[in-house]
Amino acid sequence: MTAALRPELPALMIEDQVRAALNEDLGRAGDITTLSTIGPELTAKAGMNVRDAGVVAGLELARAAFRLVDPSIHFEALVADGDRVAPGTAIARISGRARGLLSAERVGLNFLMHLSGIASYTAKFADEIAHTRAKVCCTRKTIPGLRALEKYAVRLGGGSNHRYGLDDAVLIKDNHIAVSGGVASAVHAARAYCGHLVKIEIEVDGLDQMREALTAQPDVILLDNMGPDLLREAVAVNRAFWQLSADAYAVDARRTRLEASGNVKIDTVRAIAESGVDYISTSKITMAAPTLDIGLDVVIER
Template sequence: MTVALRPELPALMVEEQVRAALTEDLGRAGDITTLATIGPEMTATADMRVREAGVIAGLELARTTFRLIDPAIRFETLVADGDRVAPGTTIARISGRARGVLSAERVALNFLMHLSGIATYTAKFADEIAHTAAKVCCTRKTIPGLRALEKYAVRLGGGSNHRYGLDDAVLIKDNHIAVSRGVASAIRAARAYCGHLVKVEVEVDGLAQMREALSASPDVILLDNMGPDVLREAVAVNAEHWGLSGGDYAGDPRRTRLEASGNVRIETIRAMAETGVDYISTSKITMAAPTLDIGLDISL
């Protein structure tokens, strides 16, 4: 069995995000509180601890924050991104000039708390459906400017990424269909326009539309706001269309993949996954994820 490697963020992307955050926070005069109260010769050691169970994401962003403030600061990680940790776990130890430690603290924690919160919340959804072949996926509903980071956190939590933007995959939604006046015709138009490497997905609101979509062979059909009974029937329609049954269905590379979306909650995702759909997409894992409580405690 192939083991998936943990995702990584490009160093250039990390530095760009951190520089923007520090520029916002330091403003026009820098950290005037720290500059006014802490002498340049003072040093400090600090432990970064989680106060609740969760999945860690964003350590490299935190490391880069301290490095850009003061390259001499030592940032020692005690866990890795993607690790599940218990309350009270020390995830990093920071030591160096106190001014730099204090000035970098908030930005570093903001990245860690936000991304770890997404990874933790995603893991709760992923754990609910771990006994099935379905994958929970994020959407394009992300905070502007942070999409790549948030999608990184989703993967660390055991989720899968949907398209990153409007340019890397086709998703024909209800409004596209309304304007183009046809499901199958919209799929064919997308195939004619895009290269052979671009996946084509179409959203349908019922089984009749699904059958029309299957006639044009999209890569994925998004089943919008359908309950478990209808989703189960949709899986059967897909299997029938491709002449598949039983064990042949799940692994057949020819068939159209099915994605369920709409009204996805932690209480509903298990029943949706057990219908046999391949993917379940939800904005909740990025837009509704609470931050993970992480603190930085000075130990001098």
């Protein structure tokens, strides 16, 4: 089996995100601290080091921050996005004019620390369930404007992406069902509207709703706030509906996939995964991830 390639961010997206962050930080007058204390002729070297174990994400955004402030600055990445690193690991070396290096430092570190934190926290969840077939997935609960970056970091940490927005997949939730009039009818209406290339998922809060949903054969059923015992029952219901043996159930491409959501924490995710569900979605990996501590030490050359 061919190994999956690591995700990449489009260069144009990187430039737009970093340029906006630099404009926010530099404001109307630029870095007045650096401009007033550092001469234009001074050069410097700096090293980026991680202070905690984790997964690196965001190196190209950091590189872009220094390049956009001063194209002559040299940024050398010593690791790659997606690499697991130990405390004290040097991840980048930077050299060039001191003014640009100091002015770009915070924006570069902000992207690196935030995205590496998400990748590192996702990896903890992924490691907990690595012995199962379940995948941990992020949600749309992301910082506005940073969704594509945060979802990129989730993949680097070994997680999977749920839908990116309201336009790329159907997720019929309890309020949609209440207004539209029923579980199966909502699935049929979505399929008629969106066509065969759009995935359709529907949320249910009990086995009766799940059985009704299965009659419409959605691509995915989201099992909302169910404990491990009820999740195991749901997997059994799904297997019986599709008349599959345990071995066939694991690999059959036709069957409805099951996703668990609600009360997903680092100390609950293993039991959820061992129930036999295919996906586990949680906002924790984006909204509750601590930043990865990364430092930048500068030496001024005179």
